[in-house]
Amino acid sequence: MNKTVALHTLGCKLNFSETSSIGRLMENDGFEKRNFDEVADVYVINTCSVTENADKECRTLVRRIQRKAPEALVVITGCYAQLKPKEIAAIPGVDLILGxxxxxxxVQHVKEITKGDSTKICSCDIEDVHEFTASHSINDRTRIFLKVQDGCDYNCSFCTIPMARGKSRSDSINNVIENVEAIAKQDAKEIVLTGINLGDFTSPLSSLQNPKSESMAKDNKKIEGNFFSLIKELDKITGIERFRISSIEPNLLSNEIIEFVSNSKRFMPHFHIPLQSGSDKILGLMRRRYKKDLYKERVELIKTMMPHCCIGVDVIVGFPGETDEDFMETFNFLHQLDISYLHVFTYSERTNTLAADMNSVVPINIRHERNKILRNLSYQKMQYFTNAHIGETRNVLFETKNKNGLMEGFTDNYIKITTSYNANWENKIIEWKI
Ligand code: SF4
Incomplete structure (x- = not known):
């Protein structure tokens, strides 16, 4: 009988795409996939360092596994595993930690261990991580998350990601094209380009990386360039109807990218742009690479070129030094800005970051209050944005899930549509009157 594996993702879309790829590696080796709440021989938890309670979540999941399948191998990987392998090794029931x-x-590591051995940590210094490994999700969701970039060279004072994922590195444009063409053959309609600092994408200058097709190897036509070059190339691929850019730093979202998306039929009118604070003082303390005026300019240009464009914003509340006035500055800035929704994060201290040693710490209850205020603003922004499109006809890509007789889909500009389930609409783009 084949061995079985169950996987679980904590955190972001990039982690989700990597879990999918890890699952495929295991399947190619003969493992059968199981749901995480089923009994399996191996459990893999792909962790996140941004999650506030990475430690607690990890412990709870491992405890659940132990109750249901005490003989199963438990493997922990992801950002938290790279950052704190010893902390994870102290959790009873963990067998293997992969950095x-x-x-x-x-696959190779799992073969080398047996349940009952002492916990094995396989993790190198993050400075020594240079390789880029492409990954994508498929058959898991209608939208495919394709990782094209990893790591980050910025040094925002609150962030542990550079320590967990290493230096910025990217796939080659040629490889991305190959991957997209292969995904297109599997009837995927939408690809979401993902990365840690996606706008920093730079196709490596070395010779053609691992060409997968012979023709490409023979022609040796190496396409070089940055994120703008990448999206121009992807726009030429006919097999995929929709591309979405997952998240891009405001200082890397150039005029040419905005203009290009506004003229493209394949790149969707949707940007997610981290702001983090609407106060220049706090942006400075955060070591972000822009001021609020630049952010405002980006949003205004997008809305001038694409009035229907959806704009999502990441914002952190309760950063050290954020006074009531600073918070109100952020609130007012977001209030007057023509954006569509917010992802609000409550600041929490991370060890080994500059921010963790800063003074003027904001009390936890005030951080939570500010979070609530901005979530409320986000709700109103979303309502306003959605209402502005009522009566319009837009293209909706429906997902392949029957949720108690209902199905969901997203318009080009990321408005979520919920309607009665219709099997014929699964993974189809339908013209829809909102
Ligand atoms: S840009 Fe800043 S917040 Fe984003 S991953 Fe890099 S260091 Fe972290």
Missing amino acids: AAEKFSI
Whole structure:
């Protein structure tokens, strides 16, 4: 009988795409996939360091596994595994911990351990992680998340990601094209380009990376360039109807990218742009690479070129030094800005970050209050944006899930549509009157 594996993702879309790829590696080795709440021989938890309670969540999941399948192997990987392997090793029931460089060698590592051995940590110094490994989700969701970039060279004072994922590195444009063409053959309609600092995408200058098709190797036509070059190339691929850019730093979202998206039939009118604070003082303390005026300019240009464009914003509340006035500055800035929704994060201290040692710490109850105020604003922004499109006809890509007789889909500009389930609409783009 084949061995079975169950996987669970904590955190972002990039982690989700990597979990999918890890699952495929295991399947290619003969493992059968199971749902995480079923009994399996191996459990893999792909962790996140942004999650406030990474430790607690990890413990709870491991405890659940132990109750249901005490003989199963438990593997922990992802950002938290790279950052705090010893902390994870102390969790009873964990067998194997894989760091950033080792997670895609999981099959080999799993073969080398037996339940009952002492916990094995396979993790190298993050400075030594240079390789880029492409990954994508497929068959898991209608939209495919394709990782094209990893790591980050910025040094925002609150962030542990550079320590968990290493230096910025990207796939080659040629490889991305190959991957997109392969995904297109599997009837996927939409690809979401993902990365840690996606706008920093730079196709490596070295010779053609691992060409997968012979013709490409023979022609050796290496396409070089940055994120703008990448999206121009992807726009030429006919097999995929929709591309979405997952998240892009405001200082890297150039005029040419905005203009290009506004003229493209394939790149959707939707941007997610981290702001983090609407106060220049706090942006400085955060070591962000822009001021609020630049952010405002970006939003205004987008809305001038694409009035129907959806704009999502990440914002952090309760950063050290954020006074009531600073918070109100952020609130007022977001209030007057023509954006569509917010992802609000409550600041929490991360060890080994500059921000963790800063003075003027904001009390936890005030952080939570500010979070509530901005979530309320987000709700109103979303309502306003959605209402502005009522009566319009837009293209909706419906997902492949029957949720108690209902199905969901997203318009080009990311308005969520919920309607009665119709099997004929699964993974189809339908003209829809909102
Ligand atoms: S840009 Fe800043 S917040 Fe984003 S991953 Fe890099 S260091 Fe972290």
